[in-house]
Amino acid sequence: MTTIPANLQAVNQRIAAACAAAGRAREAVALLAVSKTFPAACVRAAAAAGQRAFGESYVQEALPKFAALADLGLEWHFIGPLQSNKTRPVAEGCAWVHSVERLKVAERLAAQRPPQLPPLNVCVQVNVSGEASKSGCAPAEAAALCRAVAALPGLRLRGLMAVPEPSEDMALVRRRFAALRALRDELNAQGLGLDTLSMGMSHDLEAAIMEGATIVRVGTAIFGERHYAT
Ligand SMILES: *Cc1c(COP(=O)(O)O)cnc(C)c1O
DSSP states (O other), X not given: XXXXXXXXXXXXXXXXXXXXXXXXXXXXXXXXXEOXXXXXXXXXXXXXXXXXXXXXXXXXXXXXXXXXXXXXXXXXXEXXXXXXXGHHHHHHHOSEEEEEOSHHHHHHHHHHSOTTSOOEXXXXXXXXXXXXXXXXXXXXXXXXXXXXXXXXXXXXXXXXXXXOOOOSOHHHHHHHHHHHHHHHHHHHHTTOOOOEEEOOOTTTHXXXXXXXXXXXXXXXXXXXXXXXXX
């Protein structure tokens, strides 16, 4: 846990260097610290070092952390697969959901978003990897899903998210990110006004920033290797 502030600093330096290399402003890219599988104390250590936005992937795991860290006023992002019977705590406790891939889930989030809160920021997750991946809507379905989500009250459609298939081939990964960016541009040409591209993780954030990422989701490089309880 003592390495978290140094790791955070290193990740922020990588982001700054990638922004410089891409000719983009540092402020154009936000860091989401992905804290899944790590205890609340690790989030607290990152928050003490200045990090405000944290991502979680599992509702069951996230709820006790939201409660344990409520005093910090952190910004929580849900980034994992979301079943329609588990949307309520996410609608109530998060500022963002990156992983909307079905209209039914978006409808439930919209209905369950407390009216006194600002709209829930939403990204539609797109499968840019074809048969190599199962999560995300097909690129051909993204326009219709985005339009339907944008029409829901209580939600604010912000953009697109993708998790390319794991690969050491950075040229391939970069093509996947480029595909998401091209889709965003196409949807914006149709009038959607998407300002967010959520893409890039610990091993490929530089490629994502080169292709226009506005949020990079980084876990391992901040908190260390994950050990899943089985
Ligand atoms: C776990 C996870 C991340 C973080 O991945 P790292 O390789 O640990 O940086 C990012 N995005 C999603 C959707 C995740 O599930």
